[in-house]
Amino acid sequence: MLLKASPTSLVAGRVARLSLCAWLVGCGCGASHPAPDAATDGGVDSGRDAAGDSGRDASRDARPDTGHDAGVDAAHDTGVDAGLDSDWLGCDPGWRPMPGLDPDLTIYYATNPSCLLPIVWESCGTGCQRLVDDPRVQRAIAPGMSWTDGERHLFSLVEGNAGLRTLDANVITVVASAEGTVYGAWRGSAGGDRSRIARVGATGGGNGWLGFEMPADRFTPAGNFASYDERLYHAPLAALTGPLEPVMQLAPPIVSVTDAAQSVAASDTTLAAEVHPRGQVLVVEHAARHWLGGRGSATPAIPQGVFVVGPDVYWMDYFESYPGVRLAHGTWSTESEVFYDIPGVDLLGFASDGHDFAWVQGYDYGDAGYARLELWTAPYTSDKSALVPRQVPSAFISTPRGVVGAGMYAASHLEGARDVKELYSLSDGSVRQWRVPADWYFDAGLLWITADEVAYGGHVGATGQRTVFRLSIADTFTAVP
Secondary structure: EEOOOOOHHHHHOOOOOOOOHHHOOOOOOOOOOOOOOOOOOOOOOOOHHHHHHHHHHHHOOOOOOOOOOOOOOOHHHHHHHHHHHHHHOOOOOOOEEEOOOOOOHHHHEEEHHHHHHHOEEEEEOOOOEEOOOOOOOOEEEEOOOOOOOOEEEEEEEEEEEEEOHHOOOOOOOEEEOOOOEEEEEEEEEEEOOOEEEEOOEEEEEOOOOOOOEEEEEEEEEEEEEEEEEEEEEEEEEHHHHOOOOOOOOOOOOOOOOOOEEEEEEEOOOEEEEEEEOEEEEEEEEOOOEEEEOOOOOEEEEEEEEEEEEEEEEEEEEEEEEEEEEOEEEOOOOOOOEEEEEOOOOEEEEEOOOOEEEEEEEEEEEEEEEEEEEEEEEEEOOOOOOHHEEEEOOOOOOOOOOOEEEEEEEEEEEEEEEEEEEEEEEEOOOOOEEEOOOOOOOOOOEEEOOOOOEEEEEEEEEOOOOEEEEEEEEHHHOOEEO
């Protein structure tokens, strides 16, 4: 039987739950709060909940990274420091300051982002390709910040100077596609005295657009907030090499200083952010905000796993006790609603690629976990009255969460210490599996899934550089009898 993790730590203080090392070296030291269905999964999540939490929450690190001059930065000096990157990179990213931020909280955008990431693939075995290592950088795969966008397979990396200690390396976020285009990059800035921090945090996208958050905070010597400014951006991929204006500023009195965007999802029309510990979903269109869920609404529980399809926003409405976990829906112009509910049954792992829905139904949860898990699916619809659920006739389902793509539900489970990846056909329930080699660690979850391949973020060996692994389904996954 499988355990259901509790989301109670969502209400923990924003500063206390943060860890920078999850960004730069993927060391797994800062998963801030478990998602409702995080207990048994080996990392497949595609940004829907806990797999992205450590990376997203790390953007709130109360111990900001230092600059190149480690403690002697002044407001006018950050621009000079940004130019130094060309020395260790061997090329010039063309850093320019993002508009509208205070001089000592500057974030830079790259006019030449391809300088930061050579997209070259090398073999890692039969049916396997991996992004080549870059000796210039220490690197992490930003969990849950990848997506398939038509013929593009996009992913987000977090980089820092390989010659510096993790906490001394300014954080660089890069958004690129497996097909070879680097669309954008941003470089954070921070005070060497750890009194301030500014960087890009959670990202998400679709339909040729990107949404992301940009926290810029100051701290007192005791580590408390002196000022707080979190901005949300929503722009087409083609605009990322230029200056951007925020579509929303998340700061008091709109939100408390303890509130932060745990995740961001976006289409070409809509930006949505899962805001905690507030426990609501923020939807932005036309530079105007609308809150979904929360106390007094039809979906008052904790939102988890927010995703966007066009103007429609979906999530799991997670109660720690009765009535359990339900599926929720809303838009910028409507209020939240219960999209699907079965009394006494937890509806977990809710995901969609805009063509299919899929979720896992958990029955009879007790001290030892769920007595039974079932995989269900339905054709995509935004009208709950038109939802036609159907059980996938699979012999088993091993985990209460996964990712939908190309008519498959991608999941993961552990057999002892061995990570096993699974693909469930939504049409006939057939299952294919791949056992991750013993010294490979896929700690950034599933990045994308197509009819031909799946991609994961991870590393080889305890100290290997974080990279992207692309697996041919035909060559690596084996049918389960």
